[in-house]
Amino acid sequence: MFLFISGGQQYAxxxxxxxGQFPYSVYICRSFGKHYPTxxxxxxxxxxxxxxxxxxxxxxxxxxxxxxQIGELxxxxxxxxxxxxxxxxxxxxDYGIPLVNGLLPIVVxxxxxxxxxxxxxxxxxxxxxxxxxxxxxxxxxKLQQQAxxxxxxxxxxxxxxxxxxxFTDLSDIKYAVLETSGKxxxxxxxxxxxxxxxxxxxxxxxxxxxxxxxxxxGHLMTxxxxxxxxxxxxxxxxxxxxxxxxxxxxxLLSVDDxxxxxxIPKEELT
Amino acid sequence: MKSLYIPxxxxxxxxCLSLSSASYVEQHxxxxxxxxxxxxxLVRQNLWKKAETEIRQSYxxxxxxxxxxxxxxxxxxxxxxxxxxxxxxxxxxxxxEPDFHTALAQLQKALQHLPEKQQISLxxxx
Numbered sequence: 001m002f003l004f005i006s007g008g009q010q011y012a013x014x015x016x017x018x019x020g021q022f023p024y025s026v027y028i029c030r031s032f033g034k035h036y037p038t039x040x041x042x043x044x045x046x047x048x049x050x051x052x053x054x055x056x057x058x059x060x061x062x063x064x065x066x067x068x069q070i071g072e073l074x075x076x077x078x079x080x081x082x083x084x085x086x087x088x089x090x091x092x093x094d095y096g097i098p099l100v101n102g103l104l105p106i107v108v109x110x111x112x113x114x115x116x117x118x119x120x121x122x123x124x125x126x127x128x129x130x131x132x133x134x135x136x137x138x139x140x141x142k143l144q145q146q147a148x149x150x151x152x153x154x155x156x157x158x159x160x161x162x163x164x165x166x167f168t169d170l171s172d173i174k175y176a177v178l179e180t181s182g183k184x185x186x187x188x189x190x191x192x193x194x195x196x197x198x199x200x201x202x203x204x205x206x207x208x209x210x211x212x213x214x215x216x217x218g219h220l221m222t223x224x225x226x227x228x229x230x231x232x233x234x235x236x237x238x239x240x241x242x243x244x245x246x247x248x249x250x251x252l253l254s255v256d257d258x259x260x261x262x263x264i265p266k267e268e269l270t
Numbered sequence: 271m272k273s274l275y276i277p278x279x280x281x282x283x284x285x286c287l288s289l290s291s292a293s294y295v296e297q298h299x300x301x302x303x304x305x306x307x308x309x310x311x312l313v314r315q316n317l318w319k320k321a322e323t324e325i326r327q328s329y330x331x332x333x334x335x336x337x338x339x340x341x342x343x344x345x346x347x348x349x350x351x352x353x354x355x356x357x358x359x360x361x362x363x364x365x366x367e368p369d370f371h372t373a374l375a376q377l378q379k380a381l382q383h384l385p386e387k388q389q390i391s392l393x394x395x396x
Binding site: 099110117 | 274277278280284285288289292340342344345346387388389390394395
């Protein structure tokens, strides 16, 4: 037996012993001054409980942070998005961690999220607890300073949100509501809202139709063709009128309820 | 109610699986350790051949649970246990008693540590 040092560790190299009986012909044994146990990482049961605790703590934390931190998502959705992406990355990068240590917390989180969504739907109280309630920031043109302070919503942020929606004068706004998603809904006084035909008492014919996509980058959408009440014969005629022989030559083809067809042939790519 | 029962059932299932995996690790680690304890006392009586048979028995148990251990435990810990087995075999082969006892003690501690980490306890969770 002889010793050698590698990477700051002391190793003992033993000659081969009982080859065939034990799967090592050379034993490299890290020896002397070893430190046990190793305390990194979790295991299956620990991961289960830790996931539940951390999810709930993050949810509470995010709720306490207030609406303006959230952005587009509900608190539960944001927490889920934040954690899942991180959880998935760990076993992806570190091959020493079992895949189950990454998968199990993700499954637990998804189940928790689904259970919370269920109670969210069933109970208004629970919804208010989980997602909060909308807060009126401007009521009848008057700033609700207490509500702003409670939500840590500054006047600069309010003005920024107003500017984003095309308002520069605070006195134009009758109501402003800070939604649970953190977005500000602005309702101006009627005289400051854009004029609509309805406000002018004008009758406007309903010409709005929804185009249905029939050919998408050369691919015929058969189901869409049926739902538009058309068939292959009709399509053939449409293509023929445009000197096209097959859907593969079409980049985009759509038709709306009024029968208006938009056809863009494919360009020759070099 | 389906949207409540299905995730709740999955949560219960995951919990049961995690409990059973903890119990599996404990059973197999105990099996491995038991043979090592016997090997230790045999070496103290200078019965090296019998001790080697016990260690081989322990290693056999270890290999039986190899795949599942790799699926649920950190690979670094398993690799450490593997190299400690190697050290124990080597020391047993050259009948080096001090090295044998050192490596065996480390291996026993490593094996005992595996189920400890699986147990539901406040120390593990927090």
